[in-house]
Amino acid sequence: VDENLIDTPVVAPPMPLPPIVEEKAHQEEFYTPVYQDPVYIDRTPAPVEIPDEPMVATPKKPSETTPTLQSDNV
Known part of the structure; x- marks a missing residue:
């Protein structure tokens, strides 16, 4: 008889879905x-107002410093 009671509670899980x-x-x-x-x-x-040329x-x-580093390697 206890098994039957346990079957009823098993119907609760569907609720969480x-x-x-x-x-x-x-x-x-x-x-x-x-x-x-x-x-x-x-x-x-707005970004167009910022001068992109100076940044480049x-x-x-x-780049000029890169050649100097190569000299050290020699």
Whole structure:
């Protein structure tokens, strides 16, 4: 008779399954906002104001130092 009583409680596990569906819904909510951020393409104009040419000139100086290091190897 005890076995029969244990069978009834086994029906409780199915309940936890529904909560899993709620977790999926939350993930979708987070994904939607993440995609909205990239839509802000208005930020592209701001970076254009920063002079990119000067930045390229800085790396050129370090290039001159590279040959000096080679001399040490000799």
